[in-house]
Amino acid sequence: MNPTTSATLYADARARITTAVRDLGAADLQRLVPACPEWTVHNLVSHLAGGAADFVAGNLEGAPRPPWTAVQVDARRDRSIGGVLDEWATTGRQLEELILSGTTAHPMICNPYVDAGTHEADLHGVLGIGRPPREVWLATIDWIVDESGPLTVTTSDGVFYVSGDGPVAAVETSSYELFRALFGRRSAAQIESWAWSTPEHAAAWSAELPRLPQTPQDLAD
Template sequence: MTEPDPIDVYRQVRERVSALATAADDAALDRDCPATPGWRVRDVVAHLGGATADIVAGNLDGVASDAWTQAQVDARVDWSIAEVLEEWARCSEVVEPLIPSIDPLMQTMLLADAVTHEHDVRCGLDAPGARDSDGVALAFGRLAPALGAQRRAAGPLRIEHEDGVVVVGGDAEPTATLRATRFDVLRGAFGRRSLGQIAAWDWSGDVNVEAMVLSRFAPPRTSPLVE
């Protein structure tokens, strides 16, 4: 399967999030975002816009760290959502054409972060959608091998999703099979599911629940998140 164009993926995420944020009133934007404890819905959008502003400004010290992202939120805490979205659109005119030339790992982090936070915003606004987007497909395709690598001695994993089958974690016979949507696998990988929720997926074989979370990005939730 041909991978979606990364520029299109990022732009489409930005346009969808911008439309959601523009349509929401201040009360909705001020809700605590269940998927990102400590941030409101508007704070998630501020991080997305602030990240592009930092890339344009060359402010990459501590890139992707908690301190780096929190500084983006803090700097825009008094901004209107219109101001946040205007900055994001303006900076994206510079960043989006550069995406193909970014270091592959950093490119994946940028795209996966945007896709993840789109659905954090959707969760906070109770506005599910775009779960079959090109962004979800791209992020799943790039990150599923990392989940396979985390299984180590447990052996390869076969993932049967809504659009096909992928085997990750080596060339040997899979020792486990997971039947789940790409969306759910991604949400689990980025700490938006509890270990109990992941264990309750449709599994067979040698299940290794902890390996389904990319803990370098976020730990698993301590309580379930239902979207």
């Protein structure tokens, strides 16, 4: 990914999320996020701010596992949403500058739009703020899928290949559904409902395709 494009995708996601949540009332900030059922809206934004701070500081031990994100959330639990967003405005810009500097090749630091875009879609699921733009889905898919693999996924935007231990199979779905499924935001049943040309392989791939822990419930976003 071109550093300028990556930094721009991230900055734009940060701006959209900030606009969407800054003026929320206490009740909305305490709503649980279905895609992250242990987090409230406030917790999710705290993770985004804390993640940026950790990337800038080079604190990557344990990333992106739950103990790493839990520290970010806990540290900001008692802060106002305005305070969390103000912090993210500072650390987010620092992260964008770090990406543009070309001084790091760490894939998570260089592509923070992936996490931001995933959580923007999570917030859409609870607040109806709108899906992230199409370019975020496609950039994320391109970042995570491979040049070859046993699973061929065809969308209106092209053909993608997913590596894994599943059997050779082919399926058609939308780019947005693939984007959400790759990060565990689609249940096994939802993935199995895609248009499989090899339906006997749908169950094997329904658990193999997600790269993060998979939701047990059907999500609509």
